[in-house]
Amino acid sequence: MDSTSESSQPPLHLTPQLCFSTTTLRDFLRLSRSSIDDPISQQLNALVAPAKAGFDPSSTSHRAVQPISRQIDAQSCNEFKDKMLFPSWRARSDVLSYCAIVATSPDPDDPETTLREAEDAKHREIVVNERLDPYSGRFFPKEPRTEQLASLIRQEKGVENIVRSRTWNVVKERCGKSAETWEEAFAKWSQGRNSS
Template structure:
């Protein structure tokens, strides 16, 4: 991952390097989720605050929180989701292709007779490793997002969708945002 490219372009190299994949995910989390409380505390609620009524300040805060969540938080989550899904697809496709090319009736060969016989198994296990990393990072994403959404709800209690649709939390609000983004 080059230091100037953010977010990194999806590539198989990104997926097959746990260090690079985790570096991207950790950096994205550090820039968004780890500082969400500070960022929300620093949101301006508009000029001439003293002249506004509490209703006007509340409406400005709600608007500013909503814009922050959509532009910064959901956007970062979407970037991470895109990379995670891409890597999952790459590893799944590669694994499926290898399963189709390896005869199922092969008998394991003793490595003393053929030291190269394990190459296919090693490549397949690399795909399994990527799928394992992706599954693990998806679980971490859920934990990070639960924590971040809790902070959003605390700091922006009256934000539209703060509790999600029908109180379902971040998952419902994020899905609505993703659907609206595609339109």
């Protein structure tokens, strides 16, 4: 298995610890995007078949500029989408969906619960005289890690939409114009996988 397909695979066991380890979560998303979506033009260039008639020695006597937007045959494009692009998107979607569920679930294992409760109790005991210090009444409690995770997931879903739109525009340009949005194409692929 090549490194491209390995980096697009989700971590084997999705656990809340993966979600709360924001460095690991972001690394997975970054590696997956950088192996498939970021180099999409190079990925598609690799699909362009060399001349079917063989090598023509006279072709080296002059420099011909190849059009960048040359089309790739439909079978190669479909194979790339079905075996590389969409599985990579699915892996990221699965991780983001799982972590979104974790972010909205109760978190009895939050190590900072006791610290937050102590800060809240301490703040309630403080006598505030805002005439002497108008800023003394301000209190910014630390967010629970589920709220921090929910914020991160919203941010990463926004990034994911931008990345997929950009990637899909390049795919449509190189594989033939399509009226489908990336959402429609991905949903159709997902339904085909679920029905088989």
